[in-house]
Amino acid sequence: MRILAYIFRRLLAAIPVLVGVSILTFLISHAIPGDPARLIVGPKASKEAVESIRKEHGLDKPLPVQYVRYMAGLVTGDLGQSIRNHRPVTRDLADYFPATFELTLASLVLCLAVGIPLGILAAVRRNRLADHVARVVSVVGVSTPVFWLGLMLLLLFYRHLSWLPGSGRLDVTSAPPADITGLYVLDALLAGDWALLREAASHLILPAFCLSYVYLAVITRIVRSSMIAVLGQDYIVTARANGLSAARVVLKHAFKNSLIPTVTITGLSLGELLGGAILTETIFAWPGMGKYVVDSVNSLDFPAIMGFTLVASAAYVAINLGVDVIYAFLNPRIRY
């Protein structure tokens, strides 16, 4: 119960943060020189046509008024209408966000599923083969540019070997599964459509691997070093002296302690994964928020930019909160 109260307090505290973000984004996007109305109607359109577009989107009002109107809409769940395609921004986000979320989540799972065991192995077998492998993986990971890695993956697995598809979330001829979570892999699984599941998963592998690689390296290093620090602690000697098996000593006593720094870094990486998704989505033509926001910025689509920024900030706040909650579960010394 104390934890629920804590979560509630933290959510309340997030409101001023999000308001601050909205003001900043609003000011910055409007400070950029350029007239979205002019971009829409084209350079040859009449002054009247431009004016009417401005009126239609409320761009003729002073900035504070525009902001207040925007916030009033926001409270009712209305993020305004895209200047570019005239669709409600919430609809666009609902279309694009799940794709990015799926990609990010898959990358995170990959990072953790490979990084944690590799880090543990490297720590336990320090300066032996597993450690050297982990070191090479890490060094290569942090020093490989994402776009280069993406292109190389495409070249190898798509062009030369034809093992995996190179773009999109599904083949162009396939219809997406019934929308339950918006994550195709999960939705196909829920619908029991194995062929579609295979297809969605095979589309996901390359971009997810590409996106996860840098953070895989980071997580491996963090797990390794925190594991090494923990394995030198007195309570590990106690556990061994008590006759516990090596597996129990490492996987129970050491691992839970080493998770504390790992969770912090994972939380930070997850935020960066969301950001890194933009580049990866471009390489693999992944129809997510990354592509959407690039297009929005190019056409000065204020409501779309605002919507994206708010969603991204809310995600960031949520991740941080999640990290703090897990932290409290892991570390009984934390008071909340």
Add this chain to the structure above:
Amino acid sequence: MADTPLLDIQGLTVSFETYQGRARVLEGASLTVNRGEIMGLVGETGCGKSVLSRAILRIIPSPPGHIDGGRILFEGTDLLALPRKAMRKLRGERISMIFQEPMSSLNPVFTVGNQMREVVRAHRKASRAEANAVCLEMLSAVRLPEPEAVLSAYPHELSGGMRQRVMIAMELTCRPSLLLADEPTTALDVTVQGQILAILAELAAAENLTILFVTHDMGVVAQLCHRVAVMYAGQVVEVADVASLFARPTHPYTRGLIASIPGRATGGELTAIPGSVPSPIDPPPGCRFHTRCTQAVTACRRAVPEMIRVAPDHSVACHLCPGGRP
């Protein structure tokens, strides 16, 4: 069988690989501990007391540590020849160990109950409730008030003295016959130290528990132990029952140690032994103490002295003692 010692260590040699070279931290250390006694192991910091007690359980970190030779006979079996699995079975069940730092020797992220039950269930089939009952009984035995509350507490919620009692309780859940206590009271303040010593003495008597009590405090030895072994630079140099050791300390090092106990020094002056412990990487030849010994003769620089019995329960390794080669 009855008169074979519970623990018989012979010529134990342990070294560590360091950047400066190989450190011979224990060199032919020998020691016997009889059933039911509290054996003190004293010596200055760095002389190898912790390494010796950890070697018994074979929990010396390796690398860099390595047991190069010797025998550790426990109830007649050589622990150094035991397969890994059998050795693991012994730890915590037949031989237990408590450590100096009660603050850090319990895992901070698990409750006391979780850690204690785990030890019980690592060594015998027991339901959670059965394990709990054993833990509660042991917690009461170390005179912890409200054992249920302690069981569900995290280590940081307990004081240092309470944690050390929890450690003792945890290590005795399987009724081991030997308890290795590596300076268990050094980190505690004096009143708590007294309580812990009292509990250990009481348990030793009640449970027929044998204790190897490591300390650098001669006062604690006098208060608690039946017999005592004095270590210097990786070797045991004198073994005696407590009364004769204090009455007739024979090795010059032992005499120095006793003279440096506050309040004991004649003339009210505290006489610390001059010089410092030699480096285990390049130990002096012959008797390792000769570099600090005021009476050293040529033989001391040449040959390692052997243990000589000077009284029924009193042995010493010194060229100068009566019966030794001068």
